Amino acid sequence: MSVIEAETQFGAGPGTVRPPLRARLADGLFGTKLNTAITIVTTAFLVWTVPSLLRWALIDATWSGTSADCAARAGACWAFIGTKLRFIFFAFYPPDLHWRPLFVILLLLALVTASVLPRFWNRGLLIAWFGAIGGSWLLMSGWPGGRIVPSNQWGGLPVTLLVWTVCFAVAMPLAVLLALARRSKMGGLRTLAIGYIELMRGTPMVAILYVAMLIVPMALPEGITLDKTFRAMIMIALFWAAYLAEVVRGGLQTIPPGQYEAATALGLGYWRSMQLVILPQALRVVIPGIVNLAIGFLLATSLLAVIGIFDLLNAAKASATDPKWLGFYDEAYLLVAAIYFTFCFVGSRYSRRLERRLSGRPQHGRG
Numbered sequence: 001m002s003v004i005e006a007e008t009q010f011g012a013g014p015g016t017v018r019p020p021l022r023a024r025l026a027d028g029l030f031g032t033k034l035n036t037a038i039t040i041v042t043t044a045f046l047v048w049t050v051p052s053l054l055r056w057a058l059i060d061a062t063w064s065g066t067s068a069d070c071a072a073r074a075g076a077c078w079a080f081i082g083t084k085l086r087f088i089f090f091a092f093y094p095p096d097l098h099w100r101p102l103f104v105i106l107l108l109l110a111l112v113t114a115s116v117l118p119r120f121w122n123r124g125l126l127i128a129w130f131g132a133i134g135g136s137w138l139l140m141s142g143w144p145g146g147r148i149v150p151s152n153q154w155g156g157l158p159v160t161l162l163v164w165t166v167c168f169a170v171a172m173p174l175a176v177l178l179a180l181a182r183r184s185k186m187g188g189l190r191t192l193a194i195g196y197i198e199l200m201r202g203t204p205m206v207a208i209l210y211v212a213m214l215i216v217p218m219a220l221p222e223g224i225t226l227d228k229t230f231r232a233m234i235m236i237a238l239f240w241a242a243y244l245a246e247v248v249r250g251g252l253q254t255i256p257p258g259q260y261e262a263a264t265a266l267g268l269g270y271w272r273s274m275q276l277v278i279l280p281q282a283l284r285v286v287i288p289g290i291v292n293l294a295i296g297f298l299l300a301t302s303l304l305a306v307i308g309i310f311d312l313l314n315a316a317k318a319s320a321t322d323p324k325w326l327g328f329y330d331e332a333y334l335l336v337a338a339i340y341f342t343f344c345f346v347g348s349r350y351s352r353r354l355e356r357r358l359s360g361r362p363q364h365g366r367g
Contacts, residue, residue, distance in 0.1 A: 067325050080328040081335055084319040088335065091155020091310040091318070097147065101158035104136045108161045116291075116350055129169050136162055151229045155310030157339070160301050163233055163311070168294060170237035175244030180274065182249055193245075200242030205303055208239045213307040229309060240297055247289045251282035291351040295344050312336055 019027075029039045060075025063082075070077035081088075090101045111132040114120045140158065142148040181193035200208075212235035213228065220226065226234075255278055263273035283290075305314035316332040319325070 067328075070328070076331055076334075077328050078331065080320075080325050080331050084322070084325065084332070087156075087319045088312070088316045088332065089156045090158070091315040092153045093155065094147075094149060094153070097142075097149065100139050100142075100146075100149075101154075101156065104139055104158045105161060107132050107136055108158075108165050111165065116354075129165075133162075133166050133169060151227050154229065156315045157312045159229070159304075159309065160298075160312045163229070163236065163301050163304065163309075164298050166233050167237040167240055168297060170233075171240040171244050174237070174241035175248050176279065178241060178245035179248035179252060182245065183252055197242045197245055200239050201246075203239070205236070205239060205300055206306055208235050209303060209307045211235055228307065232304060232307060232309060243293060244290065247286050247293060248282065250289070251284075251286035252278065254285050255282055288351045288355040291347055291354065295347045295351075298343055298347075299340060312339065 028035065030036045056075050058075075060073055062070045062073050062075065062077050062079050065079050067077070067080070070079060086095065086098065089105075090098050093101055111128060114128065115125060136158075138144070140149065140154055140162070141151070178193050178197060181189050182197065184190045184193070209232060212231040216226070216231050216235070259277055259281065260273065263277040268276065301311055302313040304311045305317075310318065313336050316336045317329065320327060320329045320332050
C-alpha cells in the first residue's frame with residue numbers, strides 16, 4: 001500500500017486527499033451490507049421517534065405561564081425552565097449576589113479555553129490557573145470585604161466547574177509524579193506508587209466521596225475542621241490522579257531509550273532530563289487521552305449529589321421539587337443534558353483536532 005493510499009484510508013498526515021462529501025456519505029451509509037442495514041434501522045427509528053419528540057418539545061410545548069398552564073397541555077413545560085433557570089445555575093446562592101457565580105463561570109471557562117490553545121502553553125498559564133482558582137474560591141466566599149456566603153449555599157454550574165478545574169489542576173502534577181514513581185528503579189517507591197494507583201482505581205468514586213464525608217473529619221486533629229466541598233475536592237483529586245497517572249505512564253512508555261541516553265550524554269540530571277526532554281514528548285503524545293479523561297471527569301462531578309453538594313445535576317433535580325412546579329424532571333434533565341453535551345462535544349472535537357494536528361507533525365526522536 002502506498003503512502004498516499006494509506007493516508008487517504010486513515011485520513012492522517014499532510015497532503016491527505018479526501019474524497020467528496022457525497023462519496024464519503026454514500027460509502028459510509030451504504031458502502032457495505034452491514035452499513036446499509038444499520039442505515040435502514042436507524043432511519044426507521046428516527047422516523048418513529050422524532051415526530052412525536054418534536055410535537056412534545058415544540059408544537060405542544062408551553063413557553064410561558066404557570067404550572068397550571070403547563071398541566072393543561074401535553075407538551076414540554078419550558079415555562080418551568082424560564083422560571084427555575086437561576087436556581088438550576090446557582091442553586092441556593094443569594095439571588096442579589098448572582099453576579100459572583102456568574103463571574104466565576106466566565107472566569108473558569110476563559111481559563112479552560114486558554115488552556116486548550118497551544119499559544120498559551122507557557123509559565124503564565126500556570127500562574128493564571130492558580131490565580132483563577134484562588135480568585136474563584138474567594139469570590140464565591142465573599143472575601144475580602146464582601147458579604148460572606150458559606151459553601152453550603154453554593155451550587156449549580158459554578159460548583160461543577162470549580163470542582164472539576166480544581167481537582168484536575170491538583171491531580172495532573174500528582175499524576176506525573178506517580179507515573180515517574182511507578183517507572184522508578186527504586187523498588188520501594190515503585191511498589192508504593194503501584195499500590196496507591198491500584199487501590200484508587202479499584203475503589204468506586206462514590207466510596208471516595210463517602211470517605212471525604214465521614215472518615216476524613218474523624219481523622220483530623222481535634223479542633224480542626226475542613227469545609228465539606230474542600231474535603232471532597234481533596235479526595236477527588238487524589239482519586240483522579242491515579243487514573244491520569246496511568247495515561248501519563250503510557251506516554252512515558254512511548255519514549256525510546258535513546259532519548260534518555262541522549263539526555264544523559266548532554267549532562268542533564270534526572271529531573272532536568274524529565275523536564276526538558278522526556279515529559280514534553282510523553283505528555284504531547286497522551287494529550288488526546290488526557291482530554292478524553294477530562295471529559296469523563298466532568299461527567300463524574302454529578303456524583304457529588306451523594307454527599308449533598310448541589311452540583312448542576314442535583315440543582316436541576318431539586319428545582320423540580322418546588323411545590324409550585326412539581327414533577328417537571330424531564331425538562332430539567334434535558335437542560336442539564338444539553339449543557340453537559342455542549343461541554344463534551346466541544347472537548348471531543350478539540351481532542352480529535354489536536355490528535356490530527358499531532359499526527360501530522362514529524363515525530364522527533366521516535367523509533
